[in-house]
Amino acid sequence: ETGVTQSPTHLIKTRGQQVTLRCSSQSGHNTVSWYQQALGQGPQFIFQYYREEENGRGNFPPRFSGLQFPNYSSELNVNALELDDSALYLCASSLVGTSSYEQYFGPGTRLTVT
Amino acid sequence: GQSLEQPSEVTAVEGAIVQINCTYQTSGFYGLSWYQQHDGGAPTFLSYNALDGLEETGRFSSFLSRSDSYGYLLLQELQMKDSASYFCAVSEAAGNKLTFGGGTRVLVKP
Numbered sequence: 096e097t098g099v100t101q102s103p104t105h106l107i108k109t110r111g112q113q114v115t116l117r118c119s120s121q122s123g124h125n126t127v128s129w130y131q132q133a134l135g136q137g138p139q140f141i142f143q144y145y146r147e148e149e150n151g152r153g154n155f156p157p158r159f160s161g162l163q164f165p166n167y168s169s170e171l172n173v174n175a176l177e178l179d180d181s182a183l184y185l186c187a188s189s190l191v192g193t194s195s196y197e198q199y200f201g202p203g204t205r206l207t208v209t
Numbered sequence: 210g211q212s213l214e215q216p217s218e219v220t221a222v223e224g225a226i227v228q229i230n231c232t233y234q235t236s237g238f239y240g241l242s243w244y245q246q247h248d249g250g251a252p253t254f255l256s257y258n259a260l261d262g263l264e265e266t267g268r269f270s271s272f273l274s275r276s277d278s279y280g281y282l283l284l285q286e287l288q289m290k291d292s293a294s295y296f297c298a299v300s301e302a303a304g305n306k307l308t309f310g311g312g313t314r315v316l317v318k319p
């Protein structure tokens with residue numbers, strides 16, 4: 096059983112650019128959630144995808160968008176990058192539809208916007 | 210709005226017991242989770258409470274009082290490897306989004 100993986104590990108972008116982050120879910124999981132974690136703070140929920148449909152969204156602007164693919168992998172896209180977007184981006188997979196409550200986090204992508 | 214409050218930092222010595230409190234105000238409540246995160250690492254699941262009472266998992270225990278909107282994580286027999294940040298998080302439904310607290314940094318000293 097493979098765990099949650101994310102790519103790339105680190106990324107440096109310039110303000111105004113666009114970025115795509117990728118996540119592969121844990122085997123057998125059907126749900127992916129994305130979180131943004133600023134330094135020294137708790138993760139903040141961005142959105143969740145269940146069976147390729149958005150299933151809940153946090154307080155993030157529309158320039159944050161995502162996709163989930165049939166194999167349950169996922170992408171997070173951020174357009175028009177701002178300096179405040181610099182953070183660790185975490186994805187977490189889970190199995191919705193059972194009594195499971197645990198989310199399995201990937202190692203994250205550290206995004207720096209200059 | 211939703212908010213979770215927990216202390217920002219706790220320091221203790223090896224072998225000691227530490228209790229991290231968490232109070233929450235959320236629009237919905239399904240359960241309270243606890244996650245551990247080492248510097249540079251991913252959050253990892255520690256414990257979950259959906260009903261009032263104490264859940265014990267080895268050296269770690271978690272407690273929930275739904276009527277008080279309060280929970281705590283108890284770390285016993287502290288080890289150096291327990292130095293990390295600990296987050297409480299509320300879930301509104303099974304597998305649903307987690308709303309995290311700001312985290313408690315635990316520093317274990319020899």
